[in-house]
Amino acid sequence: MVNEIKGNTHSLIQNLAANRQSGQVGTRTDAGPDSRTSAAGADSTEVRLTDTAEMLKTLKAEADKQPVVDSARVNAIKQAIFDGSYNMDIERTADKMAGFEGLLNSRISSGK
Numbered sequence: 001m002v003n004e005i006k007g008n009t010h011s012l013i014q015n016l017a018a019n020r021q022s023g024q025v026g027t028r029t030d031a032g033p034d035s036r037t038s039a040a041g042a043d044s045t046e047v048r049l050t051d052t053a054e055m056l057k058t059l060k061a062e063a064d065k066q067p068v069v070d071s072a073r074v075n076a077i078k079q080a081i082f083d084g085s086y087n088m089d090i091e092r093t094a095d096k097m098a099g100f101e102g103l104l105n106s107r108i109s110s111g112k
Helices: 009-022 051-065 071-083 090-110
Strands: 028-030 047-049
Touching: 047 051
Parallel strands: none
Antiparallel strands: 028 047
């Protein structure tokens, strides 16, 4: 099954990378409830997230917002098939299938 990634994640990645290079994205320090120090100087617990972890967290949040299936598109294609108005480019479909098969064969041959 082939999934199409929707949204503007490419520009999000570029913006995060640019912010990282310019120093706008830094590390974040979160202190939990156990990190309070007493007068006796108790140990503190500290969690540091790297720039990469911050980017991954942001990207995951954006990806979680995207629907898994574009229901409106699926319904429109179903309706077009049902009423006979769905046009299919047979040559293009055959080319795509042959290309996909070629990719599969090359992966099998290379042992990946």
